Amino acid sequence: MVMTITTQPAPSAKATCTRAGFRRGLLAALPFLLSNGVAGLVMGVAYRGVGLGFVPSVLSSVVVYSATAQAVTLGMWAPVPPIIPMAVACIATNARYLVMGAHLYQIFGQLKKRITLPILFLLADASWLMTTADAESNDADVGYLLGASVPMAVGWIGGTALGYGLPLAPDGPLSVAAALLPAAFIVTLLPTQWRGARSVLPWLLSAAGALVVGSLVSPNWAMLAGGAVGTGFSMMRADHA
Amino acid sequence: MARFFQLAPGNLFVAFVAAACLEGGLASIVGCTASLTVMTVTRKEWAALAVGFAAAALVAGVRLASPGSQ
Numbered sequence: 591m592v593m594t595i596t597t598q599p600a601p602s603a604k605a606t607c608t609r610a611g612f613r614r615g616l617l618a619a620l621p622f623l624l625s626n627g628v629a630g631l632v633m634g635v636a637y638r639g640v641g642l643g644f645v646p647s648v649l650s651s652v653v654v655y656s657a658t659a660q661a662v663t664l665g666m667w668a669p670v671p672p673i674i675p676m677a678v679a680c681i682a683t684n685a686r687y688l689v690m691g692a693h694l695y696q697i698f699g700q701l702k703k704r705i706t707l708p709i710l711f712l713l714a715d716a717s718w719l720m721t722t723a724d725a726e727s728n729d730a731d732v733g734y735l736l737g738a739s740v741p742m743a744v745g746w747i748g749g750t751a752l753g754y755g756l757p758l759a760p761d762g763p764l765s766v767a768a769a770l771l772p773a774a775f776i777v778t779l780l781p782t783q784w785r786g787a788r789s790v791l792p793w794l795l796s797a798a799g800a801l802v803v804g805s806l807v808s809p810n811w812a813m814l815a816g817g818a819v820g821t822g823f824s825m826m827r828a829d830h831a
Numbered sequence: 832m833a834r835f836f837q838l839a840p841g842n843l844f845v846a847f848v849a850a851a852c853l854e855g856g857l858a859s860i861v862g863c864t865a866s867l868t869v870m871t872v873t874r875k876e877w878a879a880l881a882v883g884f885a886a887a888a889l890v891a892g893v894r895l896a897s898p899g900s901q
Contacts, residue, residue, distance in 0.1 A: 621877035628884065686847075689839055715847075719840060763895055766855075767888035770862045773851035774883040776844045777866040778876045783841030792838075793845045800846035804853045812853070816846025817839060824838045 605698045605730040607705055614728075615737025618720060623741040625775060630749020631756060632765050633660055638754050640667045651750040655712070655743065659684055661769075685814055690718045697722070697730045706732055712739035719779045788829055796820030855887075857894070862887030 630651065637647035654660055659680040663671070690713065698706050709732055717738040724734050783789070800816025807815070852859045866883030870876065 621880065624877070625880045625884075686843055689843070693840075715844070719844075722840070761895075763888045763892035766858050766891035766895075767862060767884050770851070770855055770859045770883065770887045773848050773855070773859060773863055774866045774880050774887075776847055777863050777883070778870045778879045780841065780844060780848075780867065781870060781874070783844065785841070789841060792842055796842040796845040797849035800849040801853055804850045809850055809854050812850035813843060813847040816849060817843030820842030820845065821835065821839045824842065825835060829834075829838060 605700045605732065607701060607732045607736075609733065611724075611728075611731030611733030612737035614724070614731075615717075615720070615734035616740055617737075618724075619717065619738040619741045621741075622716060622738075622775070623745040626742045626745030627749035627752075629657060629769075630746040630751075631753030632749075632769055633657070633664075633746075634750040634753025635756060635765060636664050637750070640664065644751075644754050647754050648747065648751050651747045655714075655746065656680070656684060657746070686715075686817075687713065690715075693722065694718065694735075697725050698732050698735075701732055709736045709739070712736070712743050714739065714742050716775045716779060717742060719776075719782065723782045785829070788824075788827075792820035792824045792827075792829070794820075795823050858887040858890040861890045 633651060634647060637650065642650075650660060654663075663676045663680065691710065694706075694710070694713075713735070717735055720738050721735040724731070728734075796816045796819060798816070799819035800812040803815040804812030848863055852863055855862075862883040865886035866879040869882045870879035873879070
């Protein structure tokens with residue numbers, strides 16, 4: 591069966607890129623300067639723990655700029671890094687960005703790619719969700735996405751640099767707690783996705799699917815598989831967004 | 832397709848959190864629960880993140896300090 595995905599932006603959508611949107615996003619995402627900074631600290635400590643130098647550690651956070659991908663590759667680190675398994679794992683854990691990118695195309699598809707593509711380099715789970723929520727109450731503004739991304743990127747990259755120099759034990763309680771922060775970010779954004787009682791069953795199915803796949807198959811596939819189960823159920827039940 | 836994209840995020844993120852709790856164990860479960868509770872009550876991200884972080888650090892500290900850990 592061939593499935594066609596149409597990503598033509600809605601003709602009624604009005605997308606802009608403004609300084610006001612940038613400022614609004616920047617202010618809304620300021621707490622992430624601290625939270626991403628703490629998570630970045632842990633990444634810096636972990637990089638130092640595997641013997642990576644300061645410059646490669648910081649460059650990794652700049653170029654890769656993905657907590658999931660960086661954590662996955664760190665977990666698979668070896669004297670001779672297994673490049674192909676690392677690449678497959680990173681693709682699996684970041685495949686959700688296909689969904690996010692397609693969704694953003696629906697919102698910002700009318701804008702020039704030379705504006706949107708550089709901004710998308712800084713896309714993160716939280717900035718995507720914040721931008722989606724903002725576009726529902728204001729005009730779609732890619733400036734908001736850029737503004738929201740800046741504190742996250744500065745916190746993450748700066749945190750990595752600071753953490754590299756901190757005498758923080760990689761297995762200490764603060765490091766364990768900091769490793770939770772990416773999940774905590776998502777938890778704080780969940781209320782924006784809550785659709786009332788009709789969310790209960792799909793969300794339970796999503797969680798159950800993730801737990802089953804994470805336990806029996808691979809944690810790398812847990813999010814995609816669990817999310818597919820819950821979303822599939824919602825689609826079959828003809829839920830409205 | 833638009834309906835799919837609007838329905839998918841919540842489900843994907845619930846699955847993300849569930850997988851993270853599975854991997855992170857008790858500290859992650861307690862931290863995420865604390866964050867969700869504070870976020871639901873206060874709607875302040877910084878408060879939710881701070882409380883979740885503190886709760887997870889507390890649990891991790893207790894577990895690391897308890898006899899038989901490691």
